Amino acid sequence: MNARKAEDFASAAMVRALLQGMANLGLRLPEVAEKLTQATVPLDLKRAVVQAAVEQAGFAVLPLLGRGLHDLAMEPTHLALTAGRSATSMLVRWQRLERYIHSEHRIQWLLLTPTSAKVSHTHKDKGPAPLAVEDLVVCGVLCALLEANGLYSVRATVADIELYPNPDSNQVLQCVQQGQTDTWLLTWQGIQDKRDNLDLTVSWAQVAPSTWSRFAFAVGDHVARCFPELVSVDVAASALEMSRRTFQRTLAAENLSYQKIQYEVRFRLAGCYLLESDIPIAEIGFVCAYSDQAHLTRDFNRRVGVTPARYRDLFSAA
Incomplete structure (x- = not known):
């Protein structure tokens, strides 16, 4: 993996979700838990987790790791990303998280409708693009967050190839080899659960x-x-x-x-x-x-x- 500047960071909450996703899939976990005590972690640590997943199960497993979020529903960052109960609110909140942790990588939507979004994953300053594995992970995390916001039938595709929820190993490998992993079409259906917003502010x-x-x-x-x-x-x-x-x-x-x-x-x-x-x-x-x-x-x-x-x-x- 390409070397990056020392100040590049990832969200520790996101890494915890990826580890939980690996555990749910029965994959062996890398020993990084002791390094997740802060809000951010070095980007290389997140990449080590992702690499461990790829080595065990291939690229197609990466979009599925985000499902680990569903087991961390009461974490503050998870609550903050799901309190809006809508796709638009979630995407805005995710962008705020990227800015907050000073991530070099950012999402932007090229198209947004009530039931879909075309989203790209790029470098914030036109620098080196995110790695394919990072594209796949972020895509899966956003899909899991859409589900956590009460949406259902969530699906992600790229170049007509499904990344979520039922990725095909050979097709995903083809996407990676052809450099087609950075722009996704996310689709969903309306609110499944009409509960009041999750309460982040009990205090x-x-x-x-x-x-x-x-x-x-x-x-x-x-x-x-x-x-x-x-x-x-x-x-x-x-x-x-x-x-x-x-x-x-x-x-x-x-x-x-x-x-x-x-x-x-x-x-x-x-x-x-x-x-x-x-x-x-x-x-x-x-x-x-x-x-x-x-x-x-x-x-x-x-x-x-x-x-x-x-x-x-x-x-x-x-």
């Missing part, structure tokens, strides 16, 4: 400012439930069945703004996760809609006077 009621009105609390609750997306004021106003102008004037009457509520919700939930869980700090930053871990650190230094790690050390009950 919001515990940390919301006691001086906020019921309306301000409701706005904050909507903000929290949309994390890690920072939805626009227009989207929030529509969700509460108000015009943008009425929405903003109602907040202004309480000396609040929508931006201030976003900042407060993000900070308070991050503090709760720091004190009440052992979630890696960088992962908390993603779940709570910070742009990266440095952003989380700056916010805590400014508002508390200590870093998130020091805050956890000083005040955690654990």
